[in-house]
Amino acid sequence: MVSPVESLGYGIYCIDARYINPGVACCYLMVEGDEVAIIETGTAYTAVAIAEALADLNLPADTVRYIIPTHVHLDHAGGAGVLIQRYSGAKLVIHPRGARHMIDPSKLIAGTKAVYGEKKFAELYGEPLPVPEARVIVAEDGDVLDLGGRPLEIRHTPGHAEHHFCVWDRQSRGWFTGDTFGISYRELIFGDKRFIIPTTSPVQFDPDKLLGSIGLMMGKCPQRMYLTHYSVLEQPENVAKLLCEQVEAYRQIALSLKNVPDRQRMILGKIKEMTLALIKTMQPQTDLQVMREVLALDFQLNAQGLDVWLSRQ
Numbered sequence: 444m445v446s447p448v449e450s451l452g453y454g455i456y457c458i459d460a461r462y463i464n465p466g467v468a469c470c471y472l473m474v475e476g477d478e479v480a481i482i483e484t485g486t487a488y489t490a491v492a493i494a495e496a497l498a499d500l501n502l503p504a505d506t507v508r509y510i511i512p513t514h515v516h517l518d519h520a521g522g523a524g525v526l527i528q529r530y531s532g533a534k535l536v537i538h539p540r541g542a543r544h545m546i547d548p549s550k551l552i553a554g555t556k557a558v559y560g561e562k563k564f565a566e567l568y569g570e571p572l573p574v575p576e577a578r579v580i581v582a583e584d585g586d587v588l589d590l591g592g593r594p595l596e597i598r599h600t601p602g603h604a605e606h607h608f609c610v611w612d613r614q615s616r617g618w619f620t621g622d623t624f625g626i627s628y629r630e631l632i633f634g635d636k637r638f639i640i641p642t643t644s645p646v647q648f649d650p651d652k653l654l655g656s657i658g659l660m661m662g663k664c665p666q667r668m669y670l671t672h673y674s675v676l677e678q679p680e681n682v683a684k685l686l687c688e689q690v691e692a693y694r695q696i697a698l699s700l701k702n703v704p705d706r707q708r709m710i711l712g713k714i715k716e717m718t719l720a721l722i723k724t725m726q727p728q729t730d731l732q733v734m735r736e737v738l739a740l741d742f743q744l745n746a747q748g749l750d751v752w753l754s755r756q
C-alpha cells in the first residue's frame with residue numbers, strides 16, 4: 444500500500460501517480476512559503492491524487508505556481524493540460540523541444556497509441572488535454588525559477604529524450620531526475636543497497652548524451668535524486684557508477700547484435716540476462732522470477748529503444 448502523500452523533508456512530498464500499479468511512477472510537490480510547484484504530472488488520471496495531496500496539506504488551489512514535467516512522455520507530462528485547467532494561477536514549465544507537444548498533444552497521443560494500442564492507451568493515459576500557449580514557460584538550459592524565493596535550476600539533460608530537463612534544488616541538494624537517472628523501484632532496494640537500470644525507451648535514446656547528462660548531474664555533488672520511478676534515492680555516487688556501466692553495456696550489446704536477424708528479441712534476451720546477473724551479484728538471495736516481473740515492461744521498452752537507436756546509426 445502506497446500512502447497518498449509521503450513527506451521527504453525540505454518541503455518536498457512524493458505522491459503516487461497511480462500509473463499501471465502503485466509504486467511505478469510518482470510526482471512531487473515542493474512547497475516554499477505560500478507557493479507550490481508540482482514536479483511531474485503523471486497521466487491525465489493523476490490529477491485526482493494531486494488534488495487530494497494538496498487538500499491533505501491544506502494548500503489551496505491558488506498556491507500552485509509551477510507545473511514542471513521533466514519531459515513530454517505521457518507518464519511524466521500527460522496530466523499537464525488537466526492540471527493547468529484546474530490551477531488557474533499556474534504556469535507550465537517545459538523544455539523548448541517539448542512545448543509544442545504540450546500546446547497540441549495530438550502527435551504525442553498518436554505516437555503513444557502506436558506503441559500501446561487504442562485500448563491500452565485509454566486505460567493507462569486517459570485524455571491528455573492541450574495547454575494554452577499563454578500558460579507555457581519555455582525553459583532554456585540554465586534558467587532559474589523562483590518558487591517563493593527558492594531557486595530551482597533547470598538543466599537540459601538529453602540522452603533518454605531530447606526534450607528532457609532535470610531540476611536542481613540547492614536547498615535539498617537534490618535533482619528531480621525524470622528518466623535521466625534511470626529507474627529504481629522500491630523492489631530494487633536491498634537493505635542499504637539499491638539497484639538501478641537505465642531507461643532507453645523509444646525513440647531518442649543516445650548513450651553518449653545520457654552519460655554526459657548523468658555526469659552533469661553528478662558534477663553538483665548531489666546528496667539525493669528524486670526519481671520519477673520511484674521516489675528519493677540518497678547518496679547517489681555508487682548508484683551513478685552502476686547506472687553508467689549499464690548504459691555502456693547496453694551500447695555494446697546493441698552494437699554486437701546490429702546485423703543479426705530478429706535483433707530486438709535478441710537484445711531483449713541479452714539485457715535481461717545481464718541485469719538479472721547484476722541483481723544476483725548484489726543480492727544473492729533475490730527471487731529472480733519476481734525481478735523478471737517487476738522489470739518486464741522496462742526490459743521491453745529498453746530493447747525497443749536500443750533497436751531504434753541502432754537503426755539511426
Ligand SMILES: [Zn+2]
Pocket residue numbers: 514516519603604622644
Ligand atoms: Zn521518458
